[in-house]
Amino acid sequence: MKPWMLITPLAGCLLVGCTMEPTYQRPGMPVPNDYPTHTTNGEAATQAPDLDWHDFFRDPALQRLIDIALANNRDLQVAAANMTEARASYGVARASLFPEIDLQGYAGRQRLPGMTQQPGNGTLGPIQNNRSNASTFNTFQVQAGMTNYELDFFGRQRASVHEAGKLAEASAADYQAARIALIGEVANAYLALNADRALLLLAQQTLAAQQQHAQVMQKAFRDGGVAEFDMRRSQTQVNTAQVDVEDMHTRIAKDINGLAVLIGQPLPSSYAEPSLWQAPLLTDVPAGLPSSLLDRRPDIIAAEDRLRAANADIGRARAAFFPNIALTATLGVLSSGLSNLFTAGSLAWNAGAAAAMPLLDWGRNEHGLEASKARNTGATAAYEGTVQQAFREVADALAVRDHIMPELKAQQELVDQSQHVYSISQVRFQEGMDDYIATQDAQRSLYAAQQKLVSLQLDQAVNQVNLYKALGGGWQQGHAQGQAAGIAKAAPRGATAGFPR
The missing domain is CATH 1.20.1600.10 (Outer membrane efflux proteins (OEP))
Structure with missing residues (x-):
């Protein structure tokens, strides 16, 4: 699919959302409109009644x-x-x-040697530079949020x-x-x-x-x-x-x-002999229209x-040919001490959006x-x-x-x-x-x-x-x-x- 072919439908879908499903149409009946004439005795078929099995089987x-x-x-x-x-x-x-909301908690202790920088790991946490002395610190955090919630534009x-x-x-x-x-x-x-x-x-x-x-x-x-x-x-x-x-x-x-x-x-112990074979057991059923x-x-x-x-x-x-747009957002508290986890100033959050579109999928x-x-x-x-x-x-x-x-x-x-x-x-x-x-x-x-x-x-x-x-x-x-x-x-x-x- 060429990129320019996506511009018009992409713009409309981003504004109001859309569906790519084809319009459903029931296939025509591949059978005659009436049953064979020799099976109707010359009588017109009617709508067959709703007959419960208790009414049909009378034995x-x-x-x-x-x-x-x-x-x-x-x-x-x-x-x-x-x-x-x-x-x-x-x-x-x-x-x-609907977005899935998760609640997560984390507690850890970490030591960083001198002249190193803590790599980003995608969690809510400070970036610390340790250019001279090694340091050891604690991290406590509680956060709630959603990850990769897809906006279903397409x-x-x-x-x-x-x-x-x-x-x-x-x-x-x-x-x-x-x-x-x-x-x-x-x-x-x-x-x-x-x-x-x-x-x-x-x-x-x-x-x-x-x-x-x-x-x-x-x-x-x-x-x-x-x-x-x-x-x-x-x-x-x-x-x-x-x-x-x-x-x-x-x-x-x-x-x-x-x-x-x-x-x-097993058959019930009280099961008796069936009714006489000649006795009427069944109710006749009129045929309905095809x-x-x-x-x-x-x-x-x-x-x-x-x-x-x-x-x-x-x-x-x-x-699947169109972009996948997803949202990520978290809200929580972060502190280096457990006693300070829920104090003022420990609030942390992040939010972001990501979009991915097929470019070369072979x-x-x-x-x-x-x-x-x-x-x-x-x-x-x-x-x-x-x-x-x-x-x-x-x-x-x-x-x-x-x-x-x-x-x-x-x-x-x-x-x-x-x-x-x-x-x-x-x-x-x-x-x-x-x-x-x-x-x-x-x-x-x-x-x-x-x-x-x-x-x-x-x-x-x-x-x-x-x-x-x-x-x-x-x-x-x-x-x-x-x-x-x-x-x-x-x-x-x-x-x-x-x-x-």
Whole structure:
């Protein structure tokens, strides 16, 4: 940067102070203005309501597990600690806007040989010439003052404070995102446990039926009514059902272990069996407009706060090209005797100002500005990518919601028909109209259809949870404002620069 290019902005900044931060503009949404038409059932999207998780998850047992998880989950505690650290770092940055006053005391004894002069050391003290005889003397002093307080004419400190403030806001939004993710994980784990218990019940019912059929076939084999092949085949169905039962026990044990990790402690001793799988557990969530995601989803808010922080960092990098003006001032008392330290005439003070400007830095500031701009470019891409991912999550959840209901209806009809076929095949077998193979096939078809129905019901419930999370469920704009207010309270009173959104 050429010296003559600094004259005009330097004069203005010296008079009123200025900032080198670029004017922030939110990037345009890199997504369509509306969700895909096939995911809206022809209905216009509206502003999604602020639905607290207590209203969405209506199962009392699930509500209790979520409350325990919010209080004990270790990952959420890490996010809370990171938020507290970011707030504290912001407070440290804000303190740099004000002069730091230190109180210092000194007591010493010194001997100077003849024909020497005491060198200046920057402290409050007399200069003595000893040109003939050596001398020994005491020095006592108490002083208060500030050293190297930067006058922020060019906004370097304010840009750093603005950056720290936005990073603190981003950390608060990260905490909210972790909180929503935890709620969703607990809910999905609970739903999986419910579904696996329903599948266990089906497997146990199937095992009981297969054991009953196997006993019939063994008796028929002993009586010579069926071949050994048919008797052995019926026993393999029993073994298959036993494997399914043990597999479901294993899955349920893993579900419980996973829930224990999520809630941060073993499941409560009073924890009862979950509500019936068919019972309504979740409240339906209407989809909002794509633009509402920008203000509702904490991960998008965090990404934009980091983009604002990167924008502020450019101001800090630009200010590095301009002079650094600092003040130093001290006031205290000085005496050669401790008893005279606070007497009249012992007052001492000094004041000064220093200015430094880059002259030859071998490109350090230029490269620093280039790096800051690159970080801003990366933060912009990260923000746009977060918006795109949020849009995709909502669109995917809407697509599943719109198409899974017909699939569930068809699957329920398949279960009903398979139940009828199995019932008829049992009657035909008992009356000798069909062999046992037809009954086994009908039973296997019914079991598979019932398993698929539970799986689809689980998919529907999990998709409702995912849609709730994707729309920023449980996150309200008031929460963000409350977090910002909490960060602002960490700053010294009277400091207002660098925090606007």
